Amino acid sequence: MRALWLAAWLTASLAAAQEAQLEVPVTTAPAEETGCARWRDRGLGEGPVAIGYAEADVATGRRACPRTEFGVGVRFGAIIDTPDFYGSLAVNGLVFGSYALRDTTELFATLEAVNYNFAQNAVITSTQLTLGNLTAGATQVLFDEGTFVGSVTARVLLPTSFEIPGARLLGGELGASASWRPQRWLEVHGYLGGDLSGAIGRGPGLPRGGAMLLVGAQLSPFDWGALVVDFSGRLGPLNYLAPTAALRFKIAQLGIELGATLPIAGTDRHDIIAGARVNWRF
């Protein structure tokens, strides 16, 4: 029953996004003038840092502007809670890509192609190597005028992972992204999203939702390099307030992102999550 409810919610979310695409006229302007095109360098990454606390790219701020790219990455997360005799390390090998269907529409996906977990409960340890989660989604630009871009995003979490005994994970997320680019070297971005996931399998669904607000900025003093600083706050069973920082580089059309985040408040116990991504923009 919960799965059906979840599916209905996802359907509604995607439909809303599609409606928005169909009904909202998008202002087109000369490439150099509009927000999405107003960028330091084509190969340089943009938008919020793509390192999050949830599965694949769930609950990460999505950039507002469509682009076509393909990349691979790695994400490393650690919880070392000595007083509680607990430790956890997770490493994800990511494959991701996006396709700009048109200037205002992007389809994207992220797969945890390799999902490695190590967890320690007092002196007992275990490891796990599985295929991880897959997300797929779409972004639709709703407003792109002058220095400002506004988009909506929807993505679904598909039950591809084998990591949970007796269960597969299904979920979805709806969000709105914004990008303000007063200068070619400065982007202020934001993201507001809500997500919901639950298990399907022999056990309880245990649906859990969350809402996240992210604001950040990318400072791009060079064509080849940029600094991104984001602050995100999430409400939900697993909540946090977390700064995130990343360095972005580009070599020709190859973008590189090195980032890290850590919660400074909330129930999330991560000590750090760090990641590296490389992608080729087409």
Added chain:
Amino acid sequence: MKKLALALTALAATLGAGCQKEGCLNGEATCRVPPPCPRVTFTCDPAMNAALSVSQLDSASQRVGGPDALGTVGDVKLSNGFVDVVIANIGTQNLLDANGGSILDLAPKGQKDTLNTLFQVVGVLPRDAALYTSLEIIDERPARQAVAVQVKGTLDGIPSVPIVTRYELTPCDRGVRARTEIVNGSTNTQTWSLVDGYYWGGRGELPFAPGPGSGFGHPSFGLGTINGVYRPFPYMAAAGHGGDDDISAMSTTSCTEGTLEGFHSDQLSAAGLKRQIVPPRGSLIFERFFAVADAKGVGQAIDLALEIRKQVLGEQFITLSGQVERMGGGTFDAEREASVLVAEGTLTTDPKLRVEWTQVVPAADGSFSVRVPTGKSYVVEAHAFGRKQVEREYANLSADTDLGSFVLPATGTLTFHVEDKATTAGIDAELFLVPADDAEAPNFVGSLHGRFTTCAPWLGSPAGASPACNRVLVHDGDVTVEVPVGRFDVYAFHGPFWSLAKQTVNVLGGPQRVAFGLTRLALKPPGTVSADLHVHGAASFDSSIPNRDRVISFAASDLDVIIGTDHDVVMDYAQIVKDLGLQDRMSTVVGLETTGLIPFLMVPGYGFPLVIGHYNMWPLRYDPSLPRNGSPQDERVEPGELFERMKPLFTGEPLIELNHPWADPEFGRDLGFPRSILMDLRKDLPAADDGTRLGVYVRTPANATFSNDGHHAQEVMNGSDNGLFLQYRAFWHYLLNQGRVRTGTANSDSHSLTDSTVGVPQNLVTVGTGPGPNFDIGAFNRALKEGRSLGTNGPVIELTYEDGTTREGPSTKVLAPSSTAKLHVRVSSAPWVPVQEVRFIVNGEVKKLIKDLPADADPFAESGSLVDCDATVNVSELTAGLSGDAWLVVEAGRPVVLAGDLGGGLNGEPDGVPDTSDNNGDGVVDQADVKEGSKVGPLSDPTPATRGQPGYEFSVITNKGYATAFTNPFLFDLNGDGAFTAPGVKGGR
């Protein structure tokens, strides 16, 4: 986009519809866990359906029999025609089961239970144990011939993780089925090892799990190294080794997997699912079958395990049968006399790599049969008296096979007679057998398939009934036992205040008779009763000595008073005393040793949860209709609150004793409160809780009127080997220096015939009551509280304070000595008890030493002077140089080792307790004495005497202990203020 949405809707609907919720994983209040092990079936006469039952016990008479039976009124018993199983009621704490829901008793129908507890955990921390909070009795008849108990709860420390277990019985089951379901409802990824925990206790059932180099043997580990000893195994089995008929065997087999995973030790086993990561929303299901067999070895329980594997996995087995015979004839039916071990491999396979599959104890006629997996080569070993006697190889067995005969060596049938020389009446005694030639000793060293301690000769399981290890109990003067052929010195012992006798016996095979005469020596001062305040029997989770042997051992040491102090369960030995006709010369008192097993206590500066250790308490009421026979729930409370809980349970003058205050922890559980909370004895105690660890010691917990140091007595000597005496003594002296005067006691803490001999050491209590029907426990306890006792494992100290007309023995009475006050000390001992020096200790410092006392020429002498030292000392000589008041005790015996405090405290700091002896003999205790790889230690005992040296016989009787006695203190008011003022850690210097 619409197409995508539609596709997702369809996907979700498909997945949702295709995922039927199993059992109680979804958390519905009325859920039922599915019947466990549906592929496992047993057949029997349909008439057996009538024997199937489930009910809550409403009378103690319905309890399962056996020394380890814990189930009582309120608990739930499942029975069929083959098995009884008792599930602890909710709200009942037993051993490591915090709140009920565990299996307390598991026994063949009408037989004796030898299981302590069986419970579910997912890790090693207290938070990882199942905390069941509801119990449902399920009777599915007539729709289905099955009865069950379902318990639901959460992990103890993680309320968001629900766990449910169903125990089920059908009419023909040779055991109980179980299925556990657990869901990670938390937001954290977990590593879980969903297993059944089996608490063996160390001297009870031994786990058996096949694997390379394993069977009875398992890799050793500590709390921090458990992860490295997890192994897969096809099944697990265990059997009691008490050596009597009160034992049974069990096995555990997965109903779904090819192997179980876990670890094993004499203390604890874990067997269940493999360790695995369980992210949030993950769930595990564990189904297994606990089979039970009325057998002395594990073989018959393993036969059932192989039957289950055949049904579940299609794995085929064959039956091996054979016969053991003994040269010269004789019957068997005892594990000590014949045990057959079957291991996969060949004679050329390194025995350390063979896979032990099963073990069987032949029947009285020597016949045996066991099942093993088909298609393998096996080595079959026949053992007797702890040693492999015959082994044979059988290659590629794929059909039932007759193994033929295994001929064991002849044994001697020895009848021992021990009598009181003065009356010629047969007496109770304990015999110690030792190879007469040290060079021959290795030929007699045996063990129970490598487990428990080794002994030479090995006459039976060290943990079990007589004969155990190299010890034999004699009741009413006579006993007959089988002994391997060889030449042995046999010592007859009847307590430290009797002569010791020795006979050298050449055991040739066949019957022989050996007689001893013993003489009571004039050692025990008039007006004293001898008492061991700390002994265990089979009711303790870590003992399997039958109660009858236990009581005979009391009499064998000629004790007047014995306090029964079984772990966490009240036991009354009075009926057995009566049955043996000992009630007129011996008094047993109903007591208890509270035993902290579930860590909970956090103290400043230390990050691990702790237990509060062990306390003895008496007199109590034995009530078998109550959980733990009337013992209080003693987990997760500080000592003060525990004492408060005890208050209404005492039946007379209460006495609370702090046991082995500085003993080494076992499996992360401290045995003594002071060491548990890492006290630093270099610092004075605060008057109240000041937020330090010393403050924890003195504080009064909420809901209590007792402080945590509210005990009356403290063990200064514990165990026949007198190990850790220096550390226990250091803590006692520390308390005396702090003005917290507690009576020092000396107890055997015996759990078997082997670990310690009852009454060695013991207390001589000066009191106007004697053993027998008129024994006055109130007077006895008051005398103890007043310090009117002596602790000894042999020497007797008679210490008298003389000042004008005043004559006093040691007590808590404060004395104001004049300048002419004197102490008169007289030390005496049996000729076999070596006393070399007398020590006068004032405020913790040896102020006078009378040393180099001559040894007795003949340790077996029965006449002549027993006095080792008779001296008078001025009190002023002993208190010279002190600025305040003083306490004084006298010790006698062998010199103690030179020892120092090099560390051992929090962060390796010194803690005021000796931890290292002068191991290199250079006269200084320093880092050069520390064992390589260690930060401190070892703290060695004095070197035991060797054959021919004075004290050798004492060493034989006391597990290489050393003679010691100590008095309780005199308290001197030296500054004339009318009170004893504690000198503090500096001892007034």
